[in-house]
Amino acid sequence: MAKNITARSSDYSKWYTDVVIQAKLADYSPVKGSMVIRPNGYAIWEMIQQNLDRMFKDTGHVNAYFPLLIPESFMTKEAEHVEGFAPECAVVTHGGGQPLEENLYIRPTSETIIWSMYKKWIMSYRDLPILINQWANVMRWEMRTRLFLRTSEFLWQEGHTAHATAEEAEAETLRMLNVYKTFAEEYLAMPVIAGRKSESEKFAGAVHTYSIEAMMQDKKALQAGTSHNLGQNFAKAFDVQFQDKDGQRRYVYATSWGVSTRLIGALIMTHSDDNGLVLPPRLAQRPVVIVPIYRKEEEKTRVLAYADALHKELSARHKVIFDDREQYKPGYKFAEWELQGIPLRIEIGPRDVENNKVVLVRRDTMQKEFIDRSAIAAKVDETLPLMQREMLEKARVWQKENTFNVDDYDSLKSIIAGDGGFINAHWCGSADCEATVKEATKATIRNIPFDREEEKGACVVCGKPSDGRVIFAKAY
Amino acid sequence: MAKNITARSSDYSKWYTDVVIQAKLADYSPVKGSMVIRPNGYAIWEMIQQNLDRMFKDTGHVNAYFPLLIPESFMTKEAEHVEGFAPECAVVTHGGGQPLEENLYIRPTSETIIWSMYKKWIMSYRDLPILINQWANVMRWEMRTRLFLRTSEFLWQEGHTAHATAEEAEAETLRMLNVYKTFAEEYLAMPVIAGRKSESEKFAGAVHTYSIEAMMQDKKALQAGTSHNLGQNFAKAFDVQFQDKDGQRRYVYATSWGVSTRLIGALIMTHSDDNGLVLPPRLAQRPVVIVPIYRKEEEKTRVLAYADALHKELSARHKVIFDDREQYKPGYKFAEWELQGIPLRIEIGPRDVENNKVVLVRRDTMQKEFIDRSAIAAKVDETLPLMQREMLEKARVWQKENTFNVDDYDSLKSIIAGDGGFINAHWCGSADCEATVKEATKATIRNIPFDREEEKGACVVCGKPSDGRVIFAKAY
Numbered sequence A, B: 001m002a003k004n005i006t007a008r009s010s011d012y013s014k015w016y017t018d019v020v021i022q023a024k025l026a027d028y029s030p031v032k033g034s035m036v037i038r039p040n041g042y043a044i045w046e047m048i049q050q051n052l053d054r055m056f057k058d059t060g061h062v063n064a065y066f067p068l069l070i071p072e073s074f075m076t077k078e079a080e081h082v083e084g085f086a087p088e089c090a091v092v093t094h095g096g097g098q099p100l101e102e103n104l105y106i107r108p109t110s111e112t113i114i115w116s117m118y119k120k121w122i123m124s125y126r127d128l129p130i131l132i133n134q135w136a137n138v139m140r141w142e143m144r145t146r147l148f149l150r151t152s153e154f155l156w157q158e159g160h161t162a163h164a165t166a167e168e169a170e171a172e173t174l175r176m177l178n179v180y181k182t183f184a185e186e187y188l189a190m191p192v193i194a195g196r197k198s199e200s201e202k203f204a205g206a207v208h209t210y211s212i213e214a215m216m217q218d219k220k221a222l223q224a225g226t227s228h229n230l231g232q233n234f235a236k237a238f239d240v241q242f243q244d245k246d247g248q249r250r251y252v253y254a255t256s257w258g259v260s261t262r263l264i265g266a267l268i269m270t271h272s273d274d275n276g277l278v279l280p281p282r283l284a285q286r287p288v289v290i291v292p293i294y295r296k297e298e299e300k301t302r303v304l305a306y307a308d309a310l311h312k313e314l315s316a317r318h319k320v321i322f323d324d325r326e327q328y329k330p331g332y333k334f335a336e337w338e339l340q341g342i343p344l345r346i347e348i349g350p351r352d353v354e355n356n357k358v359v360l361v362r363r364d365t366m367q368k369e370f371i372d373r374s375a376i377a378a379k380v381d382e383t384l385p386l387m388q389r390e391m392l393e394k395a396r397v398w399q400k401e402n403t404f405n406v407d408d409y410d411s412l413k414s415i416i417a418g419d420g421g422f423i424n425a426h427w428c429g430s431a432d433c434e435a436t437v438k439e440a441t442k443a444t445i446r447n448i449p450f451d452r453e454e455e456k457g458a459c460v461v462c463g464k465p466s467d468g469r470v471i472f473a474k475a476y
Helices: A012-022 A039-058 A079-088 A111-121 A166-186 A233-237 A262-271 A297-315 A330-339 A350-355 A373-401 A409-417 A431-441 B012-022 B039-058 B079-088 B111-121 B166-186 B233-237 B262-271 B297-315 B330-339 B350-355 B373-401 B409-417 B431-441
Strands: A026-028 A035-037 A069-071 A090-095 A098-106 A130-139 A153-163 A193-196 A208-215 A221-231 A241-243 A249-251 A253-260 A288-292 A320-322 A344-348 A357-362 A368-372 A403-405 A422-426 A444-449 A469-473 B026-028 B035-037 B069-071 B090-095 B098-106 B130-139 B153-163 B193-196 B208-215 B221-231 B241-243 B249-251 B253-260 B288-292 B320-322 B344-348 B357-362 B368-372 B403-405 B422-426 B444-449 B469-473
Touching: A012 A026, A012 A262, A026 B111, A035 A039, A039 A130, A039 A153, A039 A166, A039 A262, A111 A130, A111 A153, A111 A233, A111 A253, A111 B026, A130 B130, A153 A166, A166 A193, A166 A208, A166 A221, A166 A253, A193 A469, A208 A373, A208 A444, A208 A469, A221 A233, A221 A262, A233 A253, A253 A262, A262 A373, A288 A297, A288 A330, A297 A320, A297 A344, A297 A350, A297 A373, A330 A344, A344 A350, A344 A373, A350 A357, A357 A373, A368 A373, A373 A403, A409 A422, A409 A431, A409 A469, A431 A444, B012 B026, B012 B262, B035 B039, B039 B130, B039 B153, B039 B166, B039 B262, B111 B130, B111 B153, B111 B233, B111 B253, B153 B166, B166 B193, B166 B208, B166 B221, B166 B253, B193 B469, B208 B373, B208 B444, B208 B469, B221 B233, B221 B262, B233 B253, B253 B262, B262 B373, B288 B297, B288 B330, B297 B320, B297 B344, B297 B350, B297 B373, B330 B344, B344 B350, B344 B373, B350 B357, B357 B373, B368 B373, B373 B403, B409 B422, B409 B431, B409 B469, B431 B444
Parallel strands: A288 A320, A288 A344, A403 A422, B288 B320, B288 B344, B403 B422
Antiparallel strands: A026 A035, A069 A098, A090 A098, A090 B090, A130 A153, A153 A253, A193 A208, A193 A444, A208 A221, A221 A253, A241 A249, A344 A357, A357 A368, A422 A469, A444 A469, B026 B035, B069 B098, B090 B098, B130 B153, B153 B253, B193 B208, B193 B444, B208 B221, B221 B253, B241 B249, B344 B357, B357 B368, B422 B469, B444 B469
16 A cells, blocks of 8 residues: 555545555645646546547547636526526626626536527538537636546537537437447446436436446446437527528437546546556556666666666657656655556666566556566567456456445345445336335435346335346446 | 628728638627637738748747736836836726725736746756747737727737847747747748847837848738847846846846737738739638539539549648538639638539549639649649749738839838838938938838948938938838
8 A cells, every 4th residue: 555545445535645646646636626637647638638538539420629717698598407507506696807797607518508509500411410519617616625526617528510400419418428438448447327417417408418427436326428319408498499491490309428527536536546547558658667776886887778678669659757866765666656647667776787678567457567678568569458458357346346236226226235236126217116216225226327237126115117237336 | 892892992901801711710899999800811810820920930939928917016026028018908907896905917928027027937057048939819909900900909919038138038039039930931921131120119128129120011011020129127126036047137038029910911911802812822821622513413423423532632732621511603612712712623524524634723813724633733832832922922022023212201201102112211310300301201220131232322311321221111
């Protein structure tokens, strides 16, 4: 266990905060509810951005930027939306030394401001679809900060698309949820369950909401991304119609979808351990560190020359940290790079130089291996993707082992009250039964999985007929 | 001249707005003072970001993210800073449905919030330097919007560094100004003059400010980037001291530097013409467009097959638009891609197919050239960097031809009142003489160029001794 990091087994919540603070991923700010994302944390966000942005562009999307401030009158145009968001907004009442004529809300999400622009831009079916994404900061007032997971201000992307038909909008909603699922699994090495949210849990203003849900190491769920089919709700609120091919004027169909810096919290809670952060290789800006080890001056020359040559060789293919700092001892360096989650560490001491070897240490397993100098480049090339796959596999096993098919309400309650996990249980579809479970256990319906089996059953609460199981779990 | 674009010669200011709106770079938003950056404009910002970000990282900087909202009490800690910025801030007074205990300002710039964190992070000389950059939105209240040039909210990057010595801070200030100069010239193809700002024009809270200044096509200056040596002002305001190698506690030295979405305005006003946007190739996400031309069905098959093969060949090296849309005629397509500034257009008609040729059109010169099919890939490879160089050269000539050495005040006044330009004139260094010129002509001292000649002279206003010439010009 690393210095200054509480063990997961003794206090999971404190462990999480310790990892974030000690690995210098983020820090508390003097502004209540806000956090500072430090360079180590922001580097992870950059990797998330780069890869997701490429996936968005590959699916035909472009980026744009809309104003931070939203007039109060816009917020109130879509009834459910204002009810859901207005109470948690920060409000600007003064600008340029003067009180404003109309209050401005810092965007909690941008549907309203964007649809006011789409009204200007959409005339005809030729203007559709619009496939726009925005990378931005948003704000939803919070007093109890949890770094990355719950802060007033956070960074995210929000896609906002406009379509001529309901079918196209639905296809887009599902396409983007699938992009999130692929990204979560292939980059974050985090297995997720894709499905539809219940009516009570959907986005304020949506026809329906889809989500991906991941299981953290404390067996709680974390909603890692959502995709909303907004139907014609925003088009009607902002009167956005288009002339269709047949000359008819019709309301436009909308979707929106987003993921946020919360993903960094999810990443930490999926893989990290009592020594600190564990980064999947594809999320590490610099996936390899070389640490030379020596005591005497004549050792130093030989070790550094050997390490330097290896550094040059590996740098052709990977971003490599060469930690030749003189003021720190090897043990200190090992602990530091473990804390920061660097996937592979290469140690080189005088005996390794003699034997033409290096020591390779994998961050996830902490496994140590002696590798021939001539084989190390190939070994690194092979280990990074292997580690990526094995991290996903390990998380899959964890999720599977802690997911339980439950057919009676007492078992559901006792599992949630006990060790926790995902409960697969039948549900009749009523908001009342959902609320009953939530009140009794704090567990909510995470989603109705797309790939659930067709299975008739009885609602675990009321016994009425059900068409299949849904996932109940406590969530972040 | 393109439809809907006013000629530069008839109304330069209206021409600028027309280009921005018609090329769909930006749009007015319903929030006073704010703009929407549309996908075509944001694509330029992405190119600016990607390239600058790489240059920042190559010079050892990392990115981070600090809160949007700054407590009122922070703003007031540095006396000049609050005086300069507080009057133009947007103020949040309510959050989560409650009035706040302390008002929060939307950041106009982040020195105060960042230095409050540096106080937490800096203990010893080992923690220095800190070389952090932030990509963010900021807000300075404006009622009279000019798209990209003057809006309340804009996007920018702000570097904030902390150093142990005054020398290091000064070196960093100059290094980053030089990064800006290189970027402006090599990417934006926009020649700039680097120099020091006068005391009256420096940043609120800086010891001194350096800038790069560019000449627009209307001969006005545009400040395209600034780099500030903040001395120990912010360290003292936020009490940030470090223990030096000799055991002494010392205040930290600071720099900050930034460029913004204003650069997009500068880019437009440097190169564009009465047909719309002209993009330097290195700023174009997709620098080549292929437009097939045909009338009859049998022409269509041959032309599309020929064009498609070329598209595949060129796509191996460049991002190429293949405009095979059926609903638009070639003339419409030419005008559209000219308006959007795509650097190279390749036209392919039935006769070109017969002759094994294509037509290549350069956006900056509108020069048309017939190229052998077998030579086109090499020609594109060669023309893109050539165009980049020639655009810079053309802008250099423009700047040179409109820069005048002036030795008497009347000539200065008559040039500024007449055709305008950059005036190289002697100045005694007094704020009074600077203010006199500003009041009489609206021209300001843009900067004191680093590369000015050593030349004794007499102040153009008061006749007192001067050590060299400075640049007077009207500015955006």
